[in-house]
Amino acid sequence: MIRVGNASGFYGDRFAAVREMLTGGPLDYLTGDYLAELTMLILGRDRMKDPARGYARTFLRQLEDTLDLALERGVRIVTNAGGLNPAGLAAAIRELNPRVRVAHVEGDDLRSHGFDGALTANAYLGCWGIVECLNAGADVVVTGRVTDASLVVAPAAHHFGWGRDHFDRLAGATVAGHVIECGTQATGGNFAFFTEIPDLTHPGFPIAEIAEDGSSVITKHDGTGGAVTVDTVKAQLLYEIAGPRYLGPDVTSRFDTVTLTQDGPDRVAIAGVTGEAPPDTLKVCVNTLDGFRNGMTFVLCGLDIDGKATLARKQLVAAIGADGLEWTLARTDHVDADTEEAASALLHVTIHTPDPKRAKAFSRAAVELALASYPGFTLTSPPGDGSPVGVYRPEYVPQDAVEHVAVLPDGTRTAIAPPAVTAVAPVPVPDETSPVPGGPAKRVPLGTIVGARSGDKGGDANLGVWVRDPAAYPWLAAELTVDRIRELLPEAKELDIDRHPLPNLNAINFVLHGLLGKGVAASSRFDPQAKSLGEWLRSRYVDIPEDLL
Incomplete structure (x- = not known):
């Protein structure tokens, strides 16, 4: 088996993680994921200011004092920190150490392929370009937009000599890659039952021990914080997915075939993953600019909260007009409160306008009301x-x-052919007709027995829920229908919602279409990335059979 570690789940993750992973124990490969949909927008704006930019500069700073260490220990590095300029990052890395063999992957930038006018347009490439770089002896491989899991699949495919039709093996490594791609989310970070983890002060980053058959064990370096359990791994498996088929450029991974087993302290085995041919298309992340945004928040304290909010709205609209304004009144105030903050509500207002001068004038107009508005x-x-x-x-x-x-590394350019076989077929609908536990029920928060993990995919939100006791799954399946989700989450009552049961994980995944509007960068929602959506659901009170409590 090979040990593939992760040291970054997003652009801005723990800076010291690269060194911690290199010094914390044995590794064969170290990966880092720096690219999210929002990050591509950030890098696109960087490139507008300076064409030599467009990559994650944090990664380069991390290598300044760790590259020699990685070379000494024989740890090869694979990262998508190249962003929109992988060649530029590769050149910068060579300047750190003339001995390092650096390769990079190109071809994801599709702005000239019918996406003219887009700030960014990048296809999600697969693992085989990285494999070619590793086959050529690269110490560091830099990519642009590849699927996050490809950073992990490629070292395994290179090491074991997998072919492009070894779908089960590729799918198994894809699942392992999906688990560790978001760093410490696999070791207890953002975990629904976080109070059960003894030490979450400084969780360690995850490692995938991948075997020749594609099975894996998720673990972490000895002595690091956090925990690796079936539930921490399951929570990450449900993060930012859709249906049972997880479509990728190299393989379609069947998440409805995954089995998880605790294999010892901080060790979770992943096995049984079925792989199928990939689809005949690649997903493209397209970012465009759409005007300007600004926001202000009025604090409304004490009595007559609604009247104060009405006056503030009327005055601001009179000053700049109503077009493009969105208002949200958060009733965070308490009656007869013992602190001023607890007596206050928050009136949020944002403006979205094509005119940057109006966006600027908006906030100044709000300030001008200071001595002429509500008490x-x-x-x-x-x-x-x-x-x-x-x-x-x-x-x-x-x-x-x-x-x-x-x-x-020697500058040779090698073209990577598209897959020879592509196919996507319907997944059978699982049977959810098992007897539902009955008897006396108690009204408690759903999160008493249900875990959740949520996140964003463009304007859609993903919400994965699961129960730890298999006996509770029939109840979960009967309770959490699409209509019930709309009742428990009223903000979603008008949305199209997809429901995907995963009985093998005692889980259900929901996709709430349009909850985040035009996506995180344009959303004025309180939680624009839907990171807390699952915790909101868990806080809602429902009637749960006492036998399950």
Whole structure:
């Protein structure tokens, strides 16, 4: 088996993680995921200011004092920190150490493929460009937009010599990659039952021990914080997915075939994953600019909260007009409160406008009301100039429309062919007709027995829920229908919602279409990335059979 570690789950993750992973125990490969849909927008704006930018500069700073250590220990590094400029990052790494063999992967940038005018347009490439780089002896492989799991699949495919039709093995490694791609979310971070983890002060980053048959064990370095359990791994498996088929450029992984087993302290075995041919298209992450946004928050304290909110709305609209304004009144106030903050509500207002001058004037108009509005007028921030709004949308192109290229350490350019076999077939609907536990029930928070993990995919939100006791799954399946989700989460009552049962994980995944509007960068929602959506659901009270409690 090989040991593949992760040291970054997003652009901004723990800076010291690269060194911690290199010094904490044995590794063969170290991966880092720096790219999210929002990150592509950030890097796109960086590239507008300076064409030499466009990559995750944090990663380069991390290598300044760890690259020699990785070379000494024989740990090879694979990362998507190249972002929009993998060649630029590769060149910068070579300047750190002339002995290092650096390769990179190109071809994901599709702005010239019918996406003219987009700030970014990047296809999700697969693992085989990385494999070519590793086959050529690269110490460091830098990519742009590849699927997150490909960073882990490629070292396994290289090491074991897998072919492109070894779908079960590729799928098993894909699942392992999906588990560790978000760093400490697999070792207790953002975990629903976090109070059960003895030490979450400084959780260790995850490691996938991948075997030749594609099975794996998820673990972490000895002596590090956090925990690796069936539930911490399951929570990450349910993160930002859709249905049972997890579509990738190299393989379609059947999440309805995954089995998880505790294999010792901080060790979870993943086995049984079925793989199928990949789809004939690649997903493309497209970001465009869509005007400007600004926001202000009025603090409303004490009595007549609704009247104060009405006056503030009327005055701001009179000053700048109603077009593009969105208002939210958060009733955080308490009656007869013993602190001023507890007596206060928050009136949030955002503006979305094509005119940057109006975005700037908006916040100044709010400040000008300070001595002419409701009693106790307070704002939570000074005026600002506003910021550009980016809108994400997914597109799809044929696999053979993309020029996937591996640029090897000696500069040789090797074209990566598209897959020879592609197919996607319907997944059988699982049987959810098992007897539902009955008897006396108690009204308690859903999270008493249900875990959840949620996140964003463009304008959609993913919400995965599971129970730890298999005996509770029939109740969960009967209780959490689409209509019930709409009742428990009223903000979603008008949305289209997909429901995907995963009985093998005692879980159900929901996709709430449009909850986040045009995506995280454009969303004015209180929780624009839906990170807390699962915790909101867990806090809702439902009647649960006492036998399950």
